Amino acid sequence: MPDEETLEEGTLTPLQPEIQDPLLREILEENDLQADPSRNPLEQPAPLPDPSDEVDCVVIGTGAGGAPLLARLAQAGLRVVALEAGPRRDPKTDYATDEKAQNFLFWNDERLSAGQNPVAFGKNNSGTGVGGSTLHYTAYTPRAHRSDLTLHTDFGQGVDWPFGIEELEPYYEEVEHFLGVSGPTPYPWDPTRRKGYPLAPLPLNGAAQLMERACGKLGIRTSPAANAALSARYYQEGIGWREACTNRGFCQAGCNRGAKASMDVTFLPLAESFGAEIRADAYVTEIERDATGRITGVVYEQHGRTVRQRCRHLFLCAGAVETPRLLLLNELALNSGQVGKHFMAHPGMQVWGTFPEDIRPYKGIPGGLISEDTHRPQDADFAGGYLLQSIGVMPVTFATQMVRQRKLWGQPLRDYMRNYNHIAGINILGDCMPHASNFMELSDEKDARGLPKPRLHFTAQENEQRMNRHAEKLMRQIWQEAGATDIWAFERYAHVIGTARMGRRADEAVVDPDGKAFDVPNLYICDNSVFPSALSVNPALTIMALSLRTADKFLATLR
Amino acid sequence: MEYPAGTVRALLQTDLVTPATRAALEARLAPQTDYAPQFFDADTYQLLRAVAARVFPQPERETPIELAPNVDKRLLEGRADGWRYDAMPPDREAYRLGLGGINQAAQAAFRQDFVELTTEQQDVIIGQLAAGEAPGENWQQVPQDKFFEEMLAELAESYYAHPLAQEEIGYVGMADVPGWTHIGLNELEPREPEEK
Numbered sequence: 001m002p003d004e005e006t007l008e009e010g011t012l013t014p015l016q017p018e019i020q021d022p023l024l025r026e027i028l029e030e031n032d033l034q035a036d037p038s039r040n041p042l043e044q045p046a047p048l049p050d051p052s053d054e055v056d057c058v059v060i061g062t063g064a065g066g067a068p069l070l071a072r073l074a075q076a077g078l079r080v081v082a083l084e085a086g087p088r089r090d091p092k093t094d095y096a097t098d099e100k101a102q103n104f105l106f107w108n109d110e111r112l113s114a115g116q117n118p119v120a121f122g123k124n125n126s127g128t129g130v131g132g133s134t135l136h137y138t139a140y141t142p143r144a145h146r147s148d149l150t151l152h153t154d155f156g157q158g159v160d161w162p163f164g165i166e167e168l169e170p171y172y173e174e175v176e177h178f179l180g181v182s183g184p185t186p187y188p189w190d191p192t193r194r195k196g197y198p199l200a201p202l203p204l205n206g207a208a209q210l211m212e213r214a215c216g217k218l219g220i221r222t223s224p225a226a227n228a229a230l231s232a233r234y235y236q237e238g239i240g241w242r243e244a245c246t247n248r249g250f251c252q253a254g255c256n257r258g259a260k261a262s263m264d265v266t267f268l269p270l271a272e273s274f275g276a277e278i279r280a281d282a283y284v285t286e287i288e289r290d291a292t293g294r295i296t297g298v299v300y301e302q303h304g305r306t307v308r309q310r311c312r313h314l315f316l317c318a319g320a321v322e323t324p325r326l327l328l329l330n331e332l333a334l335n336s337g338q339v340g341k342h343f344m345a346h347p348g349m350q351v352w353g354t355f356p357e358d359i360r361p362y363k364g365i366p367g368g369l370i371s372e373d374t375h376r377p378q379d380a381d382f383a384g385g386y387l388l389q390s391i392g393v394m395p396v397t398f399a400t401q402m403v404r405q406r407k408l409w410g411q412p413l414r415d416y417m418r419n420y421n422h423i424a425g426i427n428i429l430g431d432c433m434p435h436a437s438n439f440m441e442l443s444d445e446k447d448a449r450g451l452p453k454p455r456l457h458f459t460a461q462e463n464e465q466r467m468n469r470h471a472e473k474l475m476r477q478i479w480q481e482a483g484a485t486d487i488w489a490f491e492r493y494a495h496v497i498g499t500a501r502m503g504r505r506a507d508e509a510v511v512d513p514d515g516k517a518f519d520v521p522n523l524y525i526c527d528n529s530v531f532p533s534a535l536s537v538n539p540a541l542t543i544m545a546l547s548l549r550t551a552d553k554f555l556a557t558l559r
Numbered sequence: 560m561e562y563p564a565g566t567v568r569a570l571l572q573t574d575l576v577t578p579a580t581r582a583a584l585e586a587r588l589a590p591q592t593d594y595a596p597q598f599f600d601a602d603t604y605q606l607l608r609a610v611a612a613r614v615f616p617q618p619e620r621e622t623p624i625e626l627a628p629n630v631d632k633r634l635l636e637g638r639a640d641g642w643r644y645d646a647m648p649p650d651r652e653a654y655r656l657g658l659g660g661i662n663q664a665a666q667a668a669f670r671q672d673f674v675e676l677t678t679e680q681q682d683v684i685i686g687q688l689a690a691g692e693a694p695g696e697n698w699q700q701v702p703q704d705k706f707f708e709e710m711l712a713e714l715a716e717s718y719y720a721h722p723l724a725q726e727e728i729g730y731v732g733m734a735d736v737p738g739w740t741h742i743g744l745n746e747l748e749p750r751e752p753e754e755k
Contacts, residue, residue, distance in 0.1 A: 094579060097733050100720040101583035106641055114645035122641020206744045246738020256577070357744045360751060362732035363741040395730045399719040400712045407689050409614045409711060410682065417719065418561060420728040445649075448637070455645060 040517075055079045058298055058311040060326070061283050063132020064368040064543035065527030066317030067263035067271065068175070072551035073315075074274035080147070081309060082268075083276045083300055085322075086128030088280040091264070095256040102253040105129060105136045109453075111321060112443055116459040119345050119493050123397070126319060126496065130280050131264035133319065134540060138251050139228040139260045140367040140429075141181050141541040142387065143172050143190070145375060147433065148535045151294035155383035157463065159435040159532045162504050162513035169194070171545035176226075179261035179544075180234035180242065183226030189372040199231045202245060204390075205364025207424035210355065211390040212369055213399070214482035225370035225389060228261035228541070235513045238270040247364045249392050267544075282307070285451070287314065287330045295522050301449075313522045317547070320496040320529035321440060325454050327500065327510075328442050333519045338501055338510050340441055342434035343456055344534040345493035347464050350391065350427040351475035353484025354419050361423060364394040374428070374474070375536060382466035385536050386430030388475070395420055419486075426478060428471040432497070432534035435461050440499050458493065495539050515550035526550040562752050567726040567733070575734035575750060584722045584733060594628040598651070600636035606658050607631075609674045613681050614711065615718050624724060629717045630654070644705050656697045657706035661688065663695030 056078040059066045060511035066082060073080045087104070089095070096102060107126035113119050127133030147154055173195045176183075185196025190268035201224030203210065208224075215222045229245040236242075245259040258265040269280060279302065286299035288308075297310035316323050324340045327333050371388040399417055402408070408416055437459055442452035460468070472489050479487050503509025511530050517523040526547050528539050535542060568588070571581050596604035608627045617623035634651050647653050664684050665673040673684060687693040691704045718724050725733070734750055741748050 096579040096583040097577060097735050098580055098583040098720070100716065101579070103640075108639055108641045110639040111642045112645040113642050118642075118644055118646075120642055122639075124641075126641060187734060197652060202743060205742045209744050213711065246735070247740070247742050248735045248738060249732065250735070285660055359744065360729075360742075360747070362730060363739040373678065394732065395725060395728060396716055396719045399715045403711045403715045404708050407707070407711065409689060413715075414727070417728050 050194055050266045054297075054310040054312060055081050056311070057081070057313045057315060058083060058309055059315040059317055060298065061085075061132060061317035061319065061322070061527065062128065062130050062263060062268060062278060063317065063319065063527065064134050064137075064540045065265065065319070065547050066132070066315065067134075067267035068544045068547035069315060069317070069526060069551035070276050070278075071267045071271035071274065072548055072555070074271045074276035076555050079275070081279060081311070082271070082299065083282040083284055083309070084130050084132075084278060084280050085283045085318075086130065086280065088264075088278070089253060090132040090408070091256045091258065095254045097248065097250055097256070099253050099380070099394050102136075105254055107319075107322075109447055112445065112453055112455040113440065113458070114455055114458040117125050117491070117493055119456060119496070121321070121459045121496070124492075125494055126321065127266075130268060130278060131262045134262040135254055135264065136252050136467065137540050138367050138538070139365070139540075140389065140538045141176070141179075141183075141226050141228045142370065142372070142537040144168065144535045144537050144542050145190070147376065148384075148533070148537070151384055151431070151433070151533055152278070157383045159503075161532050162502060167543065167549065168545045171548045172541065173295070174548060175541060175544045178235070178236060179228045180230045181226050181228050181261070182231035182245075184223045187226075188221055188223045189375065197226060199234065202227055202229060202231045202365045202368065202435050203247065204368045205247070205249070205361075205392050207361060207390040207392055207426070208364070209361075209367030210357070210424050211388075211426055211478065215371060217481050218478060220371050220372045220373050220388075220478070225367050227365050227367065229255070229365055230259045230261075236266075236270075238273045239266065245365065249362045249364055249366060250394070252397070253394065255327065256512075283449075284318075285329075285449070287326065287332055289332075293520060295520060297526045315550075316523065316525045317527045319527050320499045321456065323525060323527055323529045324440055324499040325442065328549065329451065331411065333500075333510055333517045334512055334521060335519045336507055338508065339371050340499050341436070342498040343438045343458060343499055344432040344434055344439050344497040344531070345458055346432055346495045346497070346534055346538075347386065347430035347460065347468055347471070348402075348427055348492045348494040349468050349471055349475070350490045350505055351472065351479055351487060352424050352425045352483070352490070353422055353479040353487040355422050355424060355482070355484055358421060359424050360421050361392045361398070361425075362394055364392055366532035368392070374471070377470065380470060382463045382470065383433070384431035384463070384467070386428040386467060386471055387536060388426060388428055388471075391425040391427055393423075393425060398423070401490055401492075406488060423486075426475050428475070429494075429536065429538055430464070431536040433461065433463055434501070434533060435499055438498075442482045479482070495528065495534070497528045497531045497534045497539060500525050501532050502530040503532060514553035515546070516553070524550055526555055561727045562729050564726070567722045567731065568693070570731060570734045570750065571722070573734070573738050576742070577736060580733050587721055590622055591625040591628045593621060593623065594625065594631070596627075596631045598631045603655070603658055604631060604752065605661070605674055605682065606662065606672070607654075610661060610685070610710075611714055612676065613685050614714050616678075624721045625716060626714045626717045630713060644702075644709070646702050647705050647709070648701060653701050653706060653709070656701040657710065660693065660695040660697035660706070663697055664688065664693035667694040680703055
């Protein structure tokens with residue numbers, strides 16, 4: 001045995017020799033990190049939330065329904081967590097100007113489309129990722145009309161909304177100014193608005209100019225449309241400067257400049273600046289309740305782990321398929337029998353033509369021009385109405401839609417597509433009535449997680465069919481006047497609406513006029529699923545307005 | 560109405576294209592002639608190739624754009640595009656049944672498999688399919704019109720996502736770094752070449 005002194009001398013050589021050369025030390029440390037990624041501070045998984053930690057609100061979904069209210073709740077000082085099924089990406093570096101490469105923006109889990117007019121999902125109308133479907137919406141943001149909310153009163157068909165347009169107007173104004181909507185002031189079809197658009201309209205592309213010219217000859221009023229893309233640099237508190245649109249025309253496959261007002265560059269950074277936490281890649285599977293039926297928390301899958309987050313209040317904002325799917329899977333808020341019922345989709349018929357002019361349809365905001373003269377047409381044989389818009393289009397989207405309609409193949413297919421730079425389109429966005437035969441259900445077929453795939457039944461009813469006929473005739477007339485040849489129409493349906501309707505009575509609706517579930521004391525729903533009828537305009541702006549209103553109604557209950 | 564050969568390849572080398580866009584398009588330019596199928600068996604894969612070659616005949620190209628590899632890869636990975644006609648069986652089953660039905664139609668008309676037919680005979684079969692009039696017992700299990708529509712849409716997506724097909728139709732939207740200022744009728748940017 002060595003004596004004590006010898007031992008002390010021996011410890012001068014420690015068990016792990018200290019490397020003196022800094023370069024060698026750095027190299028060895030890097031090697032260590034590669035061998036054991038768990039030691040790398042950049043590779044650490046986010047800390048798991050404490051399962052006993054209860055937050056004020058959990059928001060499921062970060063699209064047009066979830067993001068605005070997330071910001072509002074965070075601004076009110078509440079502790080809020082948003083769970084987003086999809087990833088968080090950086091548009092500036094991760095987005096390609098390539099349609100196929102951008103397929104990650106869409107909710108690509110398979111949905112089964114049934115009925116006489118099966119609705120296309122995926123890129124047609126559903127998104128995933130921090131920002132939800134707004135990552136690929138066209139940014140077309142007309143307001144709903146007063147009369148869109150009173151269809152039953154006016155026509156004896158469909159249903160009325162449980163409140164009037166006055167309830168939405170202040171929120172429309174707020175959202176338009178926060179997002180920086182570019183549009184015409186005064187608005188030709190609603191000239192008495194209190195507030196105009198904050199920015200001038202975006203410039204018109206070829207398709208818009210053709211439609212403007214032809215409508216002028218036919219006596220149809222047109223105007224540059226309202227689009228939530230910036231016609232000039234724009235500043236908002238909590239967000240900073242956003243750059244102006246450069247007419248990339250790529251809105252439907254993701255804006256890489258932040259010029260389009262998707263939620264990831266507007267309401268979500270605002271929410272985060274007030275302390276909201278957004279968890280990406282968090283796929284909710286369960287909603288937990290106590291014996292009294294009160295929601296206590298949610299369970300989600302994230303990076304292969306199962307995580308529980310407790311909450312005092314839940315806001316379900318997952319869109320009109322995933323919202324009712326979660327309710328059905330969890331047997332939640334089902335007393336009215338209305339969950340999944342009254343699924344609606346906007347008639348979105350397109351008419352295309354070939355022109356001698358050089359159009360290059362990939363340039364400019366896609367929905368450049370609007371007409372709302374058809375909101376309540378004089379010669380209509382249907383209830384409600386529609387808007388008309390010009391459309392730009394990217395080549396892959398155009399080719400796939402065209403072959404579905406025209407079934408061209410072989411040399412005629414290649415020959416037709418060579419006209420791409422001379423093709424322009426117009427389409428409608430028409431109201432859709434709720435109908436009992438149109439609904440969403442859980443199928444017997446399972447997805448990759450072992451959960452039932454949703455099945456959606458949609459058949460255009462007499463009213464939608466009459467509207468389509470009226471619109472097709474008019475659009476063909478406009479395109480003939482514009483000088484088009486080889487005109488063809490594509491009957492399609494866009495946007496996913498209904499399935500958890502709002503109403504006054506617990507036996508007729510899932511949520512009350514404030515967006516609160518009738519059956520569950522601490523559940524709010526806010527997305528296009530609560531729409532009682534579809535409206536004659538694109539839904540995004542109204543969803544955002546409703547989202548802020550829902551937050552305000554909820555906050556009022558806390559006072 | 561196409562751009563001169565080399566237009567898109569040349570654009571991809573410039574700063575007019577973002578790195579993410581360049582990466583996506585250059586990966587697609589790599590030839591896939593040697594692709595070995597991983598989902599389909601060899602015969603079914605050759606059948607799909609033969610069908611794709613009639614849907615997108617490319618007699619002018621020394622190396623045609625291959626469309627079958629993307630179908631094979633997608634079915635192998637089980638990727639979907641967000642929806643399916645409820646009337647259709649799952650995608651893998653639909654392709655198996657639909658391609659089998661094409662061979663049945665070829666046998667009924669010419670007593671030979673599709674790949675053995677002349678291109679004129681193959682076009683007769685595709686024409687029957689497009690009209691929903693191809694004979695074959697498999698069409699009892701998969702709706703012919705929807706199978707053709709889905710296959711046509713998938714092949715069209717692959718074809719027109721290819722940079723050379725985009726050049727063919729005069730699309731240069733990928734060169735968007737500076738944005739577009741000449742967007743009206745008959746207005747062109749210098750990097751939008753006149754059509755041939």
